[in-house]
Amino acid sequence: MSKNVLSNIDLSAIRQQFPILDRQVKGKQLVYLDNAATTQKPKAVIDTLTDYYSRYNANIHRGIHTLAEEATIAYESTREKVRGFINAKHVEEIIFTRGTTESINLVANSWGRSQLKEGDEIIISTLEHHSNIVPWQLIAKEKGANLRVVPIGDNGEFLFDEYLKLLSANTRMVSVVHASNALGVINPVKQIIEAAHRMGALVMVDGAQSTVHLDIDVQDLQADFFAFSGHKVYGPTGVGVLYGKKEILESMPPFQGGGEMIREVSFKETTFNELPYKFEAGTPNIADTIALGSALDLITSIGKLNIRHHEDELLAYATNALLSIESLRIMGNTPNKVSVCSFVIDGVHPQDIGILLDNQGIAVRTGHHCTQPLMARLGIPGTTRASFAMYNTFEEIDILIAGIQKVIRMMK
Ligand code: PMP
Numbered sequence: 001m002s003k004n005v006l007s008n009i010d011l012s013a014i015r016q017q018f019p020i021l022d023r024q025v026k027g028k029q030l031v032y033l034d035n036a037a038t039t040q041k042p043k044a045v046i047d048t049l050t051d052y053y054s055r056y057n058a059n060i061h062r063g064i065h066t067l068a069e070e071a072t073i074a075y076e077s078t079r080e081k082v083r084g085f086i087n088a089k090h091v092e093e094i095i096f097t098r099g100t101t102e103s104i105n106l107v108a109n110s111w112g113r114s115q116l117k118e119g120d121e122i123i124i125s126t127l128e129h130h131s132n133i134v135p136w137q138l139i140a141k142e143k144g145a146n147l148r149v150v151p152i153g154d155n156g157e158f159l160f161d162e163y164l165k166l167l168s169a170n171t172r173m174v175s176v177v178h179a180s181n182a183l184g185v186i187n188p189v190k191q192i193i194e195a196a197h198r199m200g201a202l203v204m205v206d207g208a209q210s211t212v213h214l215d216i217d218v219q220d221l222q223a224d225f226f227a228f229s230g231h232k233v234y235g236p237t238g239v240g241v242l243y244g245k246k247e248i249l250e251s252m253p254p255f256q257g258g259g260e261m262i263r264e265v266s267f268k269e270t271t272f273n274e275l276p277y278k279f280e281a282g283t284p285n286i287a288d289t290i291a292l293g294s295a296l297d298l299i300t301s302i303g304k305l306n307i308r309h310h311e312d313e314l315l316a317y318a319t320n321a322l323l324s325i326e327s328l329r330i331m332g333n334t335p336n337k338v339s340v341c342s343f344v345i346d347g348v349h350p351q352d353i354g355i356l357l358d359n360q361g362i363a364v365r366t367g368h369h370c371t372q373p374l375m376a377r378l379g380i381p382g383t384t385r386a387s388f389a390m391y392n393t394f395e396e397i398d399i400l401i402a403g404i405q406k407v408i409r410m411m412k
Pocket of ligand 1: 037100101102177180229
């Protein structure tokens with residue numbers, strides 16, 4: 001317990017804000033270490049959802065009654081909170097989507113379909129989540145463009161020199177993950193963006209895993225597009241964000257057609273709404289978007305630096321402890337990581353590890369983590385992944401280590 005006091009955050013106060021952490025699984029206290037898949041939700045988020053549906057549920061933007069006005073103000077205030085959270089210059093650069101996946105699909109479909117032509121190239125990396133592979137594959141096939149893939153080193157590190165070799169006058173888009181969900185390694189996105197811009201290419205950053213851990217400043221990064229999901233930043237599922245530079249978004253055609261994204265419709269012709277509404281067709285996910293604002297408020301009130309410091313300590317502690325297990329290998333053990341430990345154990349299948357840990361109340365993720373090409377590159381079918389959030393404790397890591405040792409004893 002003494003270790004927890006060293007951090008600048010009051011862990012027990014934080015844990016009290018997450019009601020789910022109190023529950024038991026298989027008769028044991030839950031140890032939730034699957035935060036890279038989704039984070040748990042604080043009371044503030046749950047209360048915001050209840051409050052919205054109990055007091056001011058209404059459709060937004062076009063209503064003139066009180067409920068509609070309150071809902072619109074709350075929804076739009078989250079847009080401003082997101083703007084501040086990632087330091088976008090303009091609030092209309094923040095588009096609400098269903099999540100990172102939809103954000104990437106929006107860019108691939110809108111920008112890609114209108115801009116790409118035969119022979120153009122899109123660069124991604126070996127580390128990508130399927131969400132940042134498949135949308136580009138689909139649009140590349142449709143437009144006759146080619147996908148180029150930056151190789152990685154044995155520790156999952158982005159090979160920058162290889163990237164520079166792939167960049168050319170044909171490169172139109174570079175779409176890379178900021179922090180790998182499978183390994184935790186952080187990519188040098190600022191340098192990646194600088195190099196792409198020198199060649200006249202745009203860059204999309206998949207921030208699904210970085211936004212909750214790192215300070216995000218899209219202006220400093222000079223990212224053209226940046227995507228993240230609400231559910232990975234302590235907010236609800238079903239809402240996410242696409243940031244895009246205003247002038248680029250303005251030049252792009254709509255992604256989906258419908259209500260809200262129009263200015264005027266006749267059977268002959270339709271004119272489109274201004275940013276950000278041009279990209280938000282139909283009734284959006286109002287409640288979850290408002291609750292995302294509560295999640296961001298919580299992170300800001302605790303302090304991103306404080307959270308990062310605590311998570312770095314957890315990561316170092318877990319890495320050391322895991323490495324002391326003889327038959328265990330950490331995949332992607334690089335110095336620059338978010339708090340994710342992905343590992344394999346000689347002779348034990350990740351799925352068996354996952355099931356046996358669950359029997360002890362420990363939730364981890366096993367498998368390919370939606371990164372099959374990365375697993376193929378590493379020569380493994382999958383890993384066991386423990387990923388840490390601001391509410392995790394050093395005691396929970398001790399329980400994980402003891403749990404793994406028990407699994408090894410049972411399987412040998
Ligand atoms: N990219 C990365 C790096 C991810 O970790 C995830 C979620 N696992 C996604 C994209 C897709 O996010 P979502 O499922 O929330 O759309």
